[in-house]
Amino acid sequence: MAGPLRIVFMGTPDFAVPSLRALAARPDLVNILRVYTQPDRPAGRGQKVTEPPIKIVALELGLTVLQPENVNDADEKRKLADLMADVVIVVAYAQFLSRAILNTPRLGCINVHSSLLPKYRGAAPIQYAIWKGERESGVSTMKLVPKMDAGPVLLQKSTPITDEMTAAELHDALANMGGALIVETLEQLREGKQTEKEQDESLVTFAPLIKKEHGLIYWDKPGHEILAQIRAFDPWPGTFGRSTRGTLKILKARFHSNVEGAPAGGAAGDIFTLAGGLWVKCGDGWIELLRVQPEGRRAMEIQEFLNGLHNASFGFEKSDGLKVEEKHVAKTENWVEGKK
Secondary structure, eight states, rough: OOOEEEEEEOOGGGGGGGHHHHHTTTTEEEEEEEEEEOOEEEEETEEEEEHHHHHHHHTTTOOEEOOOOOOTTTHHHHHHHHTSEEEEEESSSOOOOOHHHHHHTOOOOOEEEEHHHHHHHHSSSHHHHHHHHHHEEEEEEEEOOTTTTTTTTTEEEEEEEEETOOHHHHHHHHHHHHHHHHHHHHHHHHTTOOOOOOOGGGGGOOOOOOOOGBOOOOOOSOOOHHHHHHHTTTTTOEEEEBBBBBEEEEEEEEEEEEETOOOOOTTTEEEEEEETTEEEEETEEEEEEEEEEEETTTTHHHHHHHHHHHTTOOOOTTTOOOOOOOOEEEGGOBTTBBOO
């Protein structure tokens, strides 16, 4: 059997941590020469300079960390070439690699991508898989080429997306799967058993970067789409409605095609209260809000939110940006089966 592969690891966020740990646990398989990650940057509300998760873990493992602003600089390319790596492993590094960098390691660069390629090439495959109603997701290892996420697939592993699964939960599941899959990929590479499958360009879909505005709920959409949006954008950017009392984040909700006692007719975005609950009319029924976070406040159950209104007016904006008629919301303890 050949000796350990000489590898360089490039990664930055939490998603990359299980892959680095899995490789570090296999000194018989790999010799990790260097770990590349993004520079320390300000983060959070306080904009405190923060180390990337991969840097923290790499130092804990006793590995040497490099944090170039641009890995494609000529000096950085020379440093990488001097390492004489067999392969570079890339897991959510957040820097584009030039053709020169891709050609530097003897056996090329291998990426761990959090989708079943060719579906969902891009920066946000986890969110898009849930948002678009997919019933499964997975992890792919692939050879990196200059075109984004377009290289031949080496191995794939799939997992179901359950009805209640959030992006945070799917992220963690796929991160752990990625760690196991990159080890299996390198085992096959070392043994000369690796196969490459070109991606079918006719099946390609994309998952571009998610922005905060993607979290805005359009209440005229079908209920299953709104629930998928809520799960897809947990924890970031979150889903929210614009209301007469500011932005209201929707943390947990349920769909009902019919609600006994609900008013007939009305427009998407209309609200309805009943026995300590709050429903919002959507395209094909009602969304029951279960847990919310008012602007500038902590998360809370819906009954606490309603109690805090103290008989104040409350309503959501319509999907076209116009405010719906404000509904007078009574304190929920005064509502029993829809009657005061």
